[in-house]
Amino acid sequence: MDWGRIIFIFFTLSSATSTAGFLFAPEVTILFVAVALNLIATTLKIGVRKKLSSELFASSIVADLHLLPAFGVYQVFHNEKLAFVFAIGAMMANLFSLVLLLIESAQKQDSDY
Numbered sequence: 725m726d727w728g729r730i731i732f733i734f735f736t737l738s739s740a741t742s743t744a745g746f747l748f749a750p751e752v753t754i755l756f757v758a759v760a761l762n763l764i765a766t767t768l769k770i771g772v773r774k775k776l777s778s779e780l781f782a783s784s785i786v787a788d789l790h791l792l793p794a795f796g797v798y799q800v801f802h803n804e805k806l807a808f809v810f811a812i813g814a815m816m817a818n819l820f821s822l823v824l825l826l827i828e829s830a831q832k833q834d835s836d837y
Contacts, residue, residue, distance in 0.1 A: 736818075739764075740822055743762070743811055755798055766787075775828060776824045794811050
């Protein structure tokens, strides 16, 4: 088992599910958790040299650039509707990232089995 890959996928999936949680129940705490998990996932993607690593990193940055303003707008201006729109953009970027992870996993040749 590749524990680095497990942690990498764990944080990527956690970021997507916590963003979806904010879309289901808009609370500032859930949005903060989504921002934190996405920033950790982005940090883990730095320096990865795989086939689709550039696309994964770019999609994570896009999600960061949606979640950070969403948190700011929701916390400072109390504008739930605009924060919700930003979170939808982050969710789309996270879904794109998950699709890329699935493609990369399907292409990976494991000889452990």
